[in-house]
Amino acid sequence: xxxxxxxxxxxxxxxxxxxxxxxxxxxxxxxxxxxxxxxxxxxxxxxxxxxxxxxxxxxxxxxxxxxxxxxxxxxxxxxxxxxxxxxxxxxxxxxxxxxxxxxxxxxxxxxxxxxxxxxxxxxxxxxxxxxxxxxxxxxxxxxxxxxxxxxxxxxxxxxxxxxxxxxxxxxxxxxxxxxxxxxxxxxxxxxxxxxxxxxxxxxxxxxxxxxxxxxxxxxxxxxxxxxxxxxxxxxxxxxxxxxxxxxxxxxxxxxxxxxxxxxxxxxxxxxxxxxxxxxxxxxxxxxxxxxxxxxxxxxxxxxxxxxxxxxxxxxxxxxxxxxxxxxxxxxxxxxxxxxxxxxxxxxxxxxxxxxxxxxxxxxxxxxxxxxxxxxxxxxxxxxxxxxxxxxxxxxxxxxxxxxxxxxxxxxxxxxxxxxxxxxxxxxxxxxxxxxxxxxxxxxxxxxxxxxxxxxxxxxxxxxxxxxxxxxxxxxxxxxxxxxxxxxxxxxxxxxxxxxxxxxxxxx
Numbered sequence: 411x412x413x414x415x416x417x418x419x420x421x422x423x424x425x426x427x428x429x430x431x432x433x434x435x436x437x438x439x440x441x442x443x444x445x446x447x448x449x450x451x452x453x454x455x456x457x458x459x460x461x462x463x464x465x466x467x468x469x470x471x472x473x474x475x476x477x478x479x480x481x482x483x484x485x486x487x488x489x490x491x492x493x494x495x496x497x498x499x500x501x502x503x504x505x506x507x508x509x510x511x512x513x514x515x516x517x518x519x520x521x522x523x524x525x526x527x528x529x530x531x532x533x534x535x536x537x538x539x540x541x542x543x544x545x546x547x548x549x550x551x552x553x554x555x556x557x558x559x560x561x562x563x564x565x566x567x568x569x570x571x572x573x574x575x576x577x578x579x580x581x582x583x584x585x586x587x588x589x590x591x592x593x594x595x596x597x598x599x600x601x602x603x604x605x606x607x608x609x610x611x612x613x614x615x616x617x618x619x620x621x622x623x624x625x626x627x628x629x630x631x632x633x634x635x636x637x638x639x640x641x642x643x644x645x646x647x648x649x650x651x652x653x654x655x656x657x658x659x660x661x662x663x664x665x666x667x668x669x670x671x672x673x674x675x676x677x678x679x680x681x682x683x684x685x686x687x688x689x690x691x692x693x694x695x696x697x698x699x700x701x702x703x704x705x706x707x708x709x710x711x712x713x714x715x716x717x718x719x720x721x722x723x724x725x726x727x728x729x730x731x732x733x734x735x736x737x738x739x740x741x742x743x744x745x746x747x748x749x750x751x752x753x754x755x756x757x758x759x760x761x762x763x764x765x766x767x768x769x770x771x772x773x774x775x776x777x778x779x780x781x782x783x784x785x786x787x788x789x790x791x792x793x794x795x796x797x798x799x800x801x802x803x804x805x806x807x808x809x810x811x812x813x814x815x816x817x818x819x820x821x822x823x824x825x826x827x828x829x830x831x832x833x834x835x836x837x838x839x840x841x842x843x844x845x846x847x848x849x850x851x852x853x854x855x856x857x858x859x860x861x862x863x864x865x866x867x868x869x870x871x872x873x874x875x876x877x878x879x880x881x882x883x884x885x886x887x888x889x890x891x892x893x894x895x896x897x898x899x900x901x902x903x904x905x906x907x908x909x910x911x912x913x914x915x916x917x
Contacts, residue, residue, distance in 0.1 A: 593695025
């Protein structure tokens, strides 16, 4: 077989993912918080980018405000003349404060034996020395603020006072480090003893000390142990309560008959014991949770128009405003002398242009997708969850002429704000549940909401899952019993047997 060389010409198509295209795709699926962090990093990296500052509102003149009875700011010359004339008392009267009202430490005053006028202490040689002295500068207000104390730090402070032995302190620190945010010991005592090379009895003894710290119930290994610790501190861990804590599975099932037999009490005593159990804290460490509360900020606002339609607007607070400084680019490009400097400036220019364009394209795409979602789900914004329609990505993508993957990226980590609340865009995409006798399909979220309504209004006649299926079929919803059970469990609603036991116990 002979080998030979030949020249062939082929024609084909391929999709090349350029860095700019990857950047646009990345920006499209970022949330507004991640987008702000990304833009801040680009502002630090690229000298041609700058943040577009909003124009400050025009300051009202004293003449314009004085005509309407507003506050007239005095001229600086008037303040200067007033101070030069010795009008300190007049200024204090006008401002309703004292000009020497600062947070500086005051000199201690002593009174004579007769309780008369205070005796002013003369400054001594050590006056002003140390952290309490005042050297004439303004006091540091941040130094007077106290930081938040975490759970581990709070427990470590108690450990220093409770255990003078260095070995016990070492074991206690390991135990405290193994406590999670809820206040439970996330590691076994056997593993701690093996890691420290000490005996199991030592770890158990130190753990018992840690379990006596505040908050009550911290360091427990199970929920039953956490509740038992809190009950012991309240001196309420009697034999009947011990039996109740040992059978928390029956408490969850609301099997009050079995609980009465296990505890040996009547209905009234059992109700009091369960009420006391509910007053305990099952997660004692959550009081020290220092994580910031993340507020869901809408990317799009929806409001009703006077003609009955819906107005869709972007939230300007979630859109970073970035501009490219053309003047600075011209100045820098002229000053570039080497090839490396010119290449760096050209790269910065290209990156700045692509970033500004990508941000504009991202805003237009989000607005386009959100407008189509509002058009498809106009019944929800007008009447609520019961009018939510089945919707998928393909329906929206075909309506606006985009690919499903683009719509999926747009709806990720984005939310819509309306008069009914703030909802994630993914919330409006729900599965379809067929209707009976060929009727219209129903949204799974609307059916879930209807199941909750039926259970909330059942009264003393508890509805089983089969009874819920029959009621939904009467309303034109063809649904299986296991689907109803799945929706009920997702709503954290107990079964019909547990609800019946709960109502019987309450009666």
